[in-house]
């Protein structure tokens with residue numbers, strides 16, 4: 001039941017949400033609750049359903065099934081009440097206004113905005129205040145309109161998102177068009193905003209960003225949440241260790257049957273090596289030794305990358321199907 005607006009302990013709440021475009025179920029039964037004050041990454045590959053989730057969350061799209069609430073109220077109501085700021089992928093610059101004018105205009109639409117100077121400072125663009133937004137510098141990327149690829153424009157969009165001092169800030173792939181240096185600066189700004197007690201939800205397809213900047217990672221694949229937890233929890237849930245051996249040490253260079261060894265979750269061939277993701281590396285190694293298949297044996301902790309591949313089954317040859325739902329729900 002919808003609570004009185006603004007009183008819910010959850011900034012974001014999805015219950016059984018479905019959104020289809022024709023035959024594509026872009027969001028396919030999502031349940032998600034995000035407590036106030038958390039920084040959460042929505043992690044997924046291209047087309048996983050991140051942007052659709054975000055547009056449902058902001059009330060820009062309506063779900064076919066299920067319910068979305070922000071702060072216990074329908075998204076439109078929370079957006080109207082100034083509780084939400086967003087930085088979307090397809091934002092366009094307004095011609096002939098300065099950065100300060102744009103940020104002031106947006107701030108003026110909110111009941112308790114940040115002082116404009118604070119918004120500019122948090123986004124690291126105080127020095128750009130008097131520049132026209134359609135004359136900000138661009139990068140060199142071929143085929144991308146200059147403003148969309150500009151690191152300065154990226155920061156201006158961030159200032160616009162936080163101008164209203166919203167309790168929740170939603171960032172759709174905020175660093176997609178930024179170079180490495182601009183990325184670092186952006187995350188510093190984002191963390192400064194989060195430290196003020198605000199809730200931050202950002203989407204990304206960069207694992208490292210999710211791991212480094214979010215205290216919770218929600219992995220989405222084909223419209224479904226396939227994992228939810230800290231980076232460490234995802235690593236553990238996807239299988240603790242990687243055991244690798246030389247293919248040349250296997251009878252007939254064949255990996256047949258390795259997937260049946262104790263602890264093994266998946267088997268992959270990379271070049272001349274067989275990689276076994278395992279939940280019990282000791283048992284796996286003992287079993288390999290019994291088969292006399294330990295040539296070049298190495299044991300290493302699974303990386304978040306490995307966890308992600310295991311969770312989404314992305315372009316990895318696994319001899320057992322990747323598990324489709326690993327539950328690592330944290331207490332929120």
Ligand SMILES: Nc1ncnc2c1ncn2[C@@H]1O[C@H](COP(=O)(O)OP(=O)(O)OP(=O)(O)O)[C@@H](O)[C@H]1O
Nearest residue numbers: 021024026044045046047048049050051052053205
């Ligand atoms: N308006 C639309 N009409 C038809 N199909 C759509 C529409 N919006 C999204 N889709 C489809 O829904 C699926 C999820 O798309 P979505 O944009 O939400 O993914 P994403 O994770 O944000 O991807 P990206 O990282 O590329 O932005 C994709 O298969 C996409 O083609």
